[in-house]
Amino acid sequence: MEVAIVILAAGKGTRMKSSRPKILHDLGGFPLYYHTLNTSQKLQPDRHLMITGDDKKQILTSLDRFDYDPEIVVQEQQLGTGHAVKCALDHLSGFDGMVVVLYGDTPFVRKETLVRLIAKTTKSKPISFLGFQTQNPGNYGRLILDDEETIARIIEHKDLQPGEEAITLCNSGIVCGKSGILRHLVAQLDTRNASGEYYLTDIAELAKRGNLGCSVTICAEEETIGINTQEDLALAEGVFQQNKRREMLENGVSLQSPETTFFSLDTDIHNDVVIEPNVFIGTGVKIKSGARIRAFTYLEGCIIGENSVIGPFTRVREGTTIGENCHIGNFVEIKMADIKAGTKASHLTYIGDAEIGENTNIGAGTIFCNYDGIHKHKTMIGNDSFIGSNTLLISPIKVGNNAMTAAGSVINKNVPDGALGISRSKQKNIEGFTKIRQSRK
Structure with a gap:
């Protein structure tokens, strides 16, 4: 019928x-x-x-x-x-x-x-x-x-x-x-x-x-359970989270602090994933086997590859795919990026609208300057490259394979394969400056 x-x-x-x-x-x-x-x-x-x-x-x-x-x-x-x-x-x-x-x-x-x-x-x-x-x-x-x-x-x-x-x-x-x-x-x-x-x-x-x-x-x-008030909604969210946590545990996901881990309806996590305390997983997230999500991490609209480590204190936003064996560390934010296997961005970095190849290192303090106030632009970095600490990458730009940028550089031109990109003022030392300064107190 x-x-x-x-x-x-x-x-x-x-x-x-x-x-x-x-x-x-x-x-x-x-x-x-x-x-x-x-x-x-x-x-x-x-x-x-x-x-x-x-x-x-x-x-x-x-x-x-x-x-x-x-x-x-x-x-x-x-x-x-x-x-x-x-x-x-x-x-x-x-x-x-x-x-x-x-x-x-x-x-x-x-x-x-x-x-x-x-x-x-x-x-x-x-x-x-x-x-x-x-x-x-x-x-x-x-x-x-x-x-x-x-x-x-x-x-x-x-x-x-x-x-x-x-x-x-x-x-x-x-x-x-x-x-x-x-x-x-x-x-x-x-x-x-x-x-x-x-x-x-x-x-x-x-x-x-x-x-x-x-x-x-x-x-x-x-x-x-029906929802008629904000209190009803809050109680229902609690029921939903309890059910989802139980489902994850039954499927072989390790939750170190289930009561501080929050999921969405479509969260897809494979077995042997470890999730540390205080993690929020928004909609559209898939985490593959062997990954570890460290404490105080916020994920939404992203794919995390096998055996990758994310966090602590990391935000991975929509449109991001992180390959296997990657490490994304503390105070890193990523949006609309495709990051290949073995790449690291260990701390204090913003990556937006980017493609990054395999086994590349993104140094601390690196900023992908992807927005000019009107449009978003893309940064492309090859395999086996090294981005020095405190580099500003002015998109659109390409950094080739096995290439480097010097720490503190503002890079606004493409860096070819195997090259070093450096853009910073020449250092000048003023002899005796400290003594002169102290004499003015």
Whole structure:
């Protein structure tokens, strides 16, 4: 049977107290909605919809970063989850398959859980809600069962009666149903509740009245974490990092201080990598086997080769590839550079817009002057070369193979293979200057 995924993402998120739409806040370096989109795409759905509000343009701009291209449906008025699903079903006119309703602010639901949810949706029970047990139900709606797996009704938190707050089986909001049945039930929703909205959860009771079974699929509480406030987002980031650290350790990565190491959703680290304390890894980072990332290093958008040592106190920025057996040391910043095997930049250096060959040494204090105030320019350095300390390389420029620059030089002309580039004033010594100076005190 065909499957359509519907991601509800039209909520204003006022409790975030931010001008940015809630689902565009980052978790693990990626927008909240991306986590749901990425997981649901693994089901290979036939249709993929995202329901948005008046923030459609911002969401489309964000989506441009990624390969996914969901169908965007605008919910002109935010009249509740039931109304949002009605908008989706109207857009799915003619679709006769299974519809799975997810949320853009609920990022941890797993593919395996969604597979179970879909499998639980049968002829006799054509609607299935995702529920969870918790000792702290808070503001979640409660699931009232007829028997072990059949839902009689779902009560939103605002509508709970005395005694019902003690119920620990809660509704995640995620639901799966056959499209025809969903259309039939959603059409019957009304706004007679504490919020004056169309509650999607009311379809459970409507299904019971119509002699349609409504089942519950139980998942881990962690999968249902929703984000409504900045505090929720911070707590979710903590959960994400704990899960990612566990994944890294299980895959053979050594973390000397897991609690001070931070990853992104797409972090790719091979086994036998050692990561020292206080390391932040942004998006787009790949670290190959045997590398060591030393303390207080910040990585983003880069590839680190086998057996290379990065840090301490190093920043490697987007567009950088560092080959195997390289050493990038303390207080070095690199951006948009391709650095070949065996090359070293041990301290106090800026490398930007560069190609550096194999087994080259970049001396302390070297600056690649790549920006003229309008345009960026490239520096190219060959194999087996030596850049002396405190060299300024004025791009665009080429330094050949087995070439050198003298310490303290400002290099603005190409240096041929095997040559020494030197550009500095001739030293002049003033005899007796110290004695003359002291006599003036």
